[in-house]
Amino acid sequence: MNLAELVERLGLTIYTDRDELARAVGGGYAGDLLSDVIAHGRKDQVWVTIQIHPNIVAVAVLKELAAIVIANGREPAPETVDRARKERVPILGSTLTAFEIAGRLHELGIRGA
Amino acid sequence: MALRRFRADLHIHTCLSPCGELEIYPRRIVERALEAGLDIVAVTDHNTAENTAATVRAAEGTRLTVLPGMEIASAEEVHILGLFETLDDILPVQDEVFRGLPDTPPRAPFIKDQVIVDAEDGVTGFSPHFLMAATRLDVREVVDLIHGHGGLAIASHIDRPAFSIISQLGFVPPDLELDALEVSPLMTFSEAREGLVPGSRLPLVRFSDAHKPEEVGRASTAFRLAAPRLEEIRKALRNADGRRVCKP
Numbered sequence: 001m002n003l004a005e006l007v008e009r010l011g012l013t014i015y016t017d018r019d020e021l022a023r024a025v026g027g028g029y030a031g032d033l034l035s036d037v038i039a040h041g042r043k044d045q046v047w048v049t050i051q052i053h054p055n056i057v058a059v060a061v062l063k064e065l066a067a068i069v070i071a072n073g074r075e076p077a078p079e080t081v082d083r084a085r086k087e088r089v090p091i092l093g094s095t096l097t098a099f100e101i102a103g104r105l106h107e108l109g110i111r112g113a
Numbered sequence: 114m115a116l117r118r119f120r121a122d123l124h125i126h127t128c129l130s131p132c133g134e135l136e137i138y139p140r141r142i143v144e145r146a147l148e149a150g151l152d153i154v155a156v157t158d159h160n161t162a163e164n165t166a167a168t169v170r171a172a173e174g175t176r177l178t179v180l181p182g183m184e185i186a187s188a189e190e191v192h193i194l195g196l197f198e199t200l201d202d203i204l205p206v207q208d209e210v211f212r213g214l215p216d217t218p219p220r221a222p223f224i225k226d227q228v229i230v231d232a233e234d235g236v237t238g239f240s241p242h243f244l245m246a247a248t249r250l251d252v253r254e255v256v257d258l259i260h261g262h263g264g265l266a267i268a269s270h271i272d273r274p275a276f277s278i279i280s281q282l283g284f285v286p287p288d289l290e291l292d293a294l295e296v297s298p299l300m301t302f303s304e305a306r307e308g309l310v311p312g313s314r315l316p317l318v319r320f321s322d323a324h325k326p327e328e329v330g331r332a333s334t335a336f337r338l339a340a341p342r343l344e345e346i347r348k349a350l351r352n353a354d355g356r357r358v359c360k361p
Contacts, residue, residue, distance in 0.1 A: 032281075033281060034282050034283030035274075035279055035280045035283050036280075037283070051281075051282075053189050053251060053252065053282055053286070055283055055284065055286055
């Protein structure tokens with residue numbers, strides 16, 4: 001599954017450029033402590049979080065995550081979006097809670113481990 | 114003006130903090146600070162300055178200087194110490210933080226009494242604010258708010274697994290204009306420099322984060338200053354005019 005399909009299936013908002021959405025999704029991770037995501041996130045995962053600070057982009061780059069999905073209808077800070085565009089990290093959003101997003105990702109066959 | 118060493122513990126909670134013991138009230142803090150050989154302390158309750166005036170007053174006539182402070186929880190749940198010179202400086206900061214706190218849940222038996230006291234340790238009231246919550250201000254807005262009122266912004270206990278800038282944000286954002294980083298007594302400065310903030314030029318300091326009277330002064334930082342004032346500490350953190358942070 002790629003990000004474009006995910007956007008369509010979950011009705012996600014796209015905050016960054018559409019041409020990044022061909023990227024394949026290889027799993028998922030959820031968490032709001034960036035130190036924890038640095039320790040346990042893995043390459044190609046979509047990361048579900050409520051954090052919107054620009055540091056989330058750096059974590060996604062560091063761990064080569066496929067995308068960041070911001071839960072609960074939170075809007076990423078403008079600086080976060082700027083940085084994400086520059087670093088080519090897709091940022092997506094949903095009004096659903098992190099729990100609900102993780103459940104739907106799982107239903108689509110995306111696993112955490 | 115002659116420079117000398119001043120020993121400071123600038124991270125102390127009072128009985129107002131939801132996690133502070135009832136026994137940590139102004140005169141106890143002053144008494145313990147003097148016993149511990151401290152010259153300067155700061156009262157830094159979570160998201161409030163409601164006990165700072167009483168503690169400043171409790172120290173009047175002693176050789177201890179009390180600076181008003183707060184430990185503000187940002188939207189990312191990063192704890193930032195804001196230290197100020199006067200009560201007039203801190204009150205508008207407190208107003209802004211209160212505005213950014215969620216309403217206290219109507220039934221919250223898990224919240225212990227948030228006790229407001231006077232300089233004679235008499236209970237004058239209870240804070241109605243949801244002090245254990247986080248404000249809506251993000252970490253940069255918190256730092257800007259502190260600086261906007263002449264304060265110093267210090268990231269709390271950066272080595273701790275909860276509520277530290279590193280636990281919450283993974284690393285210290287390089288463009289965040291902090292004045293210093295606080296390291297808990299559990300980690301040495303060289304471990305912190307190498308392991309947590311490689312390349313950072315921010316000064317490291319160590320304070321007690323006391324929640325009980327006996328913890329006041331269990332960790333402290335010595336500064337070389339002309340007088341026990343915030344402006345002098347600011348110079349020391351910037352290594353200016355001969356003021357400096359003394360080696361531990």
